[in-house]
Amino acid sequence: EIVMTQSPGTLSVSPGERATLSCRASQSVSDKLAWYQQRPGQAPRLLIYDASTRATGIPDRFSGSGSGTEFTLTISSLQSEDFAVYYCQQYKNWPPLTFGGGTKVEFK
Amino acid sequence: EVQLVQSGAVVKKPGESLKISCKGLGYNFASRWIAWVRQKPGKGLEWMGIIYPVDSDAKYSPSFQGQVTMSVDKSIDTAYLRWRSLNASDTAMYFCARGGHTYGVWGQGTQVTVSS
Numbered sequence: 001e002i003v004m005t006q007s008p009g010t011l012s013v014s015p016g017e018r019a020t021l022s023c024r025a026s027q028s029v030s031d032k033l034a035w036y037q038q039r040p041g042q043a044p045r046l047l048i049y050d051a052s053t054r055a056t057g058i059p060d061r062f063s064g065s066g067s068g069t070e071f072t073l074t075i076s077s078l079q080s081e082d083f084a085v086y087y088c089q090q091y092k093n094w095p096p097l098t099f100g101g102g103t104k105v106e107f108k
Numbered sequence: 109e110v111q112l113v114q115s116g117a118v119v120k121k122p123g124e125s126l127k128i129s130c131k132g133l134g135y136n137f138a139s140r141w142i143a144w145v146r147q148k149p150g151k152g153l154e155w156m157g158i159i160y161p162v163d164s165d166a167k168y169s170p171s172f173q174g175q176v177t178m179s180v181d182k183s184i185d186t187a188y189l190r191w192r193s194l195n196a197s198d199t200a201m202y203f204c205a206r207g208g209h210t211y212g213v214w215g216q217g218t219q220v221t222v223s224s
Contacts, residue, residue, distance in 0.1 A: 001170070034210045036153075043203055043214035044145075044153065055212055087153055091209035096169035097143075097155040 002026050002090050006100035012108040019075040021103045023088035028068045032092035035064055035073045038102075039084045047086075048073065075105075083107055110134040112142075112204050112215035119221045120194050127190040128218045130204030137185035138162050141208040144178060144189050147217075148200045158208065159187060194222045 003026040013019050023033065031051040036044040046055040048064035051071060061076040075082055088100040111133040120126055130142060144156040157168040159178040166178050177190045187204060202218045205211035 032209075036211075038153075043217055044205075044211070045214075046210060046212045049210045089153075089155075089210075094209065095155075095157065095167045096171070097209060099153040099155065102152045 001096060002029060002093055002098050004088055004090055004098050004100035006086075006088060006103045008103060009101070010104045010106060012106050013078050014108045015080060016077050017108075019078055019082075019105055021073040021075075021086055021105070023066075023071040023073070023100050025069045025071075025090055027093075029090040029092035031067050032090055033064070033066070033071050034089045034091065035062075036087045036089065037082075037084045038087065039081075044087065078105070110206075110213050112206060112213055114202075114204060114215040114218045117219040117221070119223065121224055122195050122222055123193050124222075125190070125192050126194055126220065127188050128202060128220065130187045130189075130215050132185045132187075132206070135206075138182050140206050142178075142180070142187040143205045143207065143211060144176075144187075145203045145205060145211075146172075146200045147203065156189075156202075161185075161187070194220075196222050196224075198222050 005024045007022045033051045035048040038044045052064045063074045085102045085104045087102050113131045115129040138161040141158045143158040146154040156172045159166040161180045179188045199222050204215040206213040
């Protein structure tokens with residue numbers, strides 16, 4: 001099973017600032033990496049797939065990069081609605097598909 | 109509009125059985141895999157498995173194999189997740205989601221509480 005590790009656990013940022021979230025895989029997942037956003041009380045929302053492709057309707061302030069074992073989600077200028085928990089997920093080797101433990105982006 | 113609509117919250121006692129549902133609307137239900145994802149209170153997402161409605165081909169996470177059963181009824185565009193005997197550690201929110209390996213459409217979640 002591939003283990004996904006996200007850092008930091010919590011990121012404190014101010015609106016308008018840039019946020020950089022990291023995700024590391026225990027072995028190479030090539031570019032088979034997705035990012036999700038989960039707001040409190042809501043279902044997750046797909047942001048990025050194939051490491052860098054934005055899902056339909058996702059604003060271009062969200063961008064993904066990386067390949068192999070190291071990945072980054074960048075939010076270029078945080079809006080109020082972006083304060084949420086973000087999860088990475090690999091789909092290179094499965095079952096099982098595996099998620100990271102999440103990064104909470106909170107208001108500074 | 110493409111939607112997945114899940115059954116409502118339930119409270120059960122340890123040892124009881126349960127089946128929750130996920131109905132697909134607005135698309136060809138049979139053509140897309142359905143996944144189940146668990147989220148315990150205050151915790152992260154755990155992938156349980158996926159099922160293909162056309163032939164009920166199912167793939168389980170080793171962590172959930174033998175603990176739950178996924179099924180579908182194509183005639184009513186509905187997927188199910190079943191437990192034979194619940195225990196307190198099954199208390200969680202359960203989401204269904206559409207897709208084989210990435211999930212762009214999610215249900216609203218079903219809260220399952222197991223308590224004596």
